[in-house]
Amino acid sequence: MHNDFRAWLDQHRGRGFDLHQKHINPAFVKMLRAIGFDRDYVRGEGCYLWDEQGNKYLDLLTGWGVFALGRNHPKIKSVLKQLLDLDRPNLVRMDCGLLSGLVAEALTRHTTDQLSRVFFTNSGTESVEAAIKFARCVTGRQDIIYCDHAFHGLTLGSLSINGADFFRERFGELVPGGRKIPFNDLAALEKELSGRCAAAFFVEPVQGKSCEVVADGYLAEAQRLCRKHGTLLVLDEVQCGLGRTGKWFCFQHWPDIEPDILCVAKALSGGFVPVGAVITTPRIMDGVFNSLERCVIHSNTFGQNDMAMATALATLQVIEEDKLVENAAAMGDYVMQKLRPIAEGCPFVSAVRGKGLMFGIDFARPRSSLKLKMAWDMLHRLNFGVFGQMIIIPLLDKHHILTQVAGYHTEVIKFLPPMIITTQDLDWFLSAVDDVLADTQRVPGAAWDTVTGLAKRAMLA
């Protein structure tokens, strides 16, 4: 082991792609190379990344929502450095650690009175898995209702309530009892609930894959129906929670919502240490852990570890002190107001939607212009998912903005800016989108040549 970690890393500079090709995931390497995303990022700070050549990029992908505070936030770094020097008795297991207690106290300060109990996890999907178990345990029911296009993670339980067939194919039989309904459809929800077999209804207030937002009044009625039929309402705020949408929790945009279980993760990590949490009521927690014998009936080895807890505590403090929820609300309004007219001027845009700093542009076959319709049809005959590359490739290549298509077999490009973002950086983004959308309308043109080539290569592969 090298004593000088930086020198050790420098010695191996530039080997990342080859190592991944050999030892990790060659298909992913191939995909990155195909779309020109094979860049070596060497530094991250705040909203930005820098590559080896010193180019600066605006990061609107934020590690799939992890870097809500931006990268390498100095306050979190300072707490972690101090923690390492404290030689604390981490993960004793047969004790009640102070740090996890403090995080639970800080986290529940921002929820409703009833949501006062916390189970710590190591990821979003683990939060969802725990919520599935808790709901089944306390209701004595098996079924889980979930939405079309839902994404709750990719372990078996979460995958069983994934709203896209693509993710489920070829993984065999999943956890039984999943019942899919259309998003924002109360009649379909009531129909499923009325069978009185559902332990829980899982829903993301803003869907990560589609950027669809629950309609006004939807959660209140879903909550009323769930209570009437003895089903728990579980809100998956792994992506939209902790300030991103302009409220501490997204459900707080609507009055009188009190989920039975709330799942969080991503942003709680401060971008440093994996951590998630299931926030729920005493009734549910006491229903699961209902005797001394069952006091650790659901647990994990690394949950509540000091690194994760210190990071989560510091993260919650930064969000509060730096008024990042307020900034997310203001910047979300700013960008939406300006993005809508830009995007709606492009015939390929079918919708701009989202909440706060979680928003996307949805694309569809244009209604006007025969030439554009023919170009769209030709590309989709070659490959369904490639249109989005016409947006994300020039955003990175020409404008140095990192984004991604939101999901497989969707035409949504999603943006998850850090909650520290400023109007100046949003203006950088807005002018880039304006330029890229204009290029899509030049048929024939360089943008179409690039994606047609990509689609042909994908077909041959």
Ligand SMILES: Cc1ncc(COP(=O)(O)O)c(C=O)c1O
């Ligand atoms: C809403 C939602 N739930 C759950 C998950 C799974 O989280 P993780 O990847 O940490 O397991 C995600 C991840 O993107 C998510 O967006």
